């Protein structure tokens with residue numbers, strides 16, 4: 001397994017996924033990097049899509065176990081970040097921050113499992129891969145995904161989608 | 164179309180994304196050809212996909228991929244010669260974190276984990292390890308080690324001159340490589356079937372290939388564990404034990 005190529009194939013989308021899932025930059029990097037380290041140290045074999053699925057599944061479990069259980073801690077970290085404050089990107093307009101807050105609230109209205117399924121789907125994973133990562137029957141994935149997407153869309157837009 | 168079941172949302176979504184099973188695909192297409200209502204619903208789902216994708220994208224931020232690459236490389240290959248020093252220096256905090264990540268990962272409630280989480284959340288090298296003193300926090304966090312390919316037994320792992328109260332985390336690993344990972348400043352030697360270390364103060368990780376027998380771990384002249392075809396005998400001072408290994412702590416003086 002060639003390190004750089006594998007890293008480039010998997011990590012950028014993995015860290016984006018973890019960040020969407022946690023809303024926490026440091027937690028996202030920690031989970032994504034640890035999943036990648038495990039991918040290499042466990043010498044997981046297979047074609048890139050299989051490695052990618054393995055890394056996402058591992059990161060999902062890390063996020064579940066470590067970064068989402070204790071919401072109080074996360075809130076505390078966000079309110080009083082220990083790390084030096086990052087300088088705010090000047091072109092991040094107020095409007096953009098409002099969009100982000102709305103999307104964050106819409107996502108957090110979903111169950112953790114529905115969040116994971118929706119986000120993995122929008123990273124291009126197949127129903128079967130999603131089933132393997134979030135521990136649901138692959139026959140249920142389509143229904144659960146459609147519902148998660150509808151709920152997210154409703155919360156995001158306030159629209160009353162049909163079922 | 165009246166008196167007919169319309170396509171459900173899951174099937175329409177699958178058709179939209181081109182992931183419906185072949186039988187569902189043909190049934191769905193046939194229905195769509197005949198049903199303007201479902202065609203409208205499909206069009207609404209197309210729009211919904213765009214909106215959802217944009218909503219998710221609004222959550223995104225940029226990441227420093229080069230730092231991450233260096234950190235992952237350091238975490239995955241802690242024994243590799245440090246030829247990428249310059250690249251690592253940029254990611255010092257993360258490198259230090261990941262240098263001990265593999266050692267700490269198996270110890271959810273260990274002091275290392277606690278110390279690690281401090282480093283993680285402060286993202287600074289200025290957090291001292293609990294026991295680090297003159298060596299300074301950075302040196303205490305950095306690990307080094309030795310790795311040995313052991314296609315077949317016997318394998319002897321020997322730790323000498325171990326500081327009292329040292330935590331020794333023994334992990335069963337796949338493959339055929341044995342390893343000792345210890346704080347910077349440790350000394351190592353290896354020979355066929357034998358790995359030896361005099362670890363500097365701090366946590367030590369020992370990786371033993373699951374499939375290699377017989378394997379023995381000797382610490383300060385005492386056998387801590389022995390694995391033979393008959394099974395595993397643990398005789399050292401155990402702190403914790405699970406399917407993936409055993410954690411020892413050498414006696415306080």
Ligand SMILES: [Zn+2]
Nearest residue numbers: 169170198201
């Ligand atoms: Zn219809």
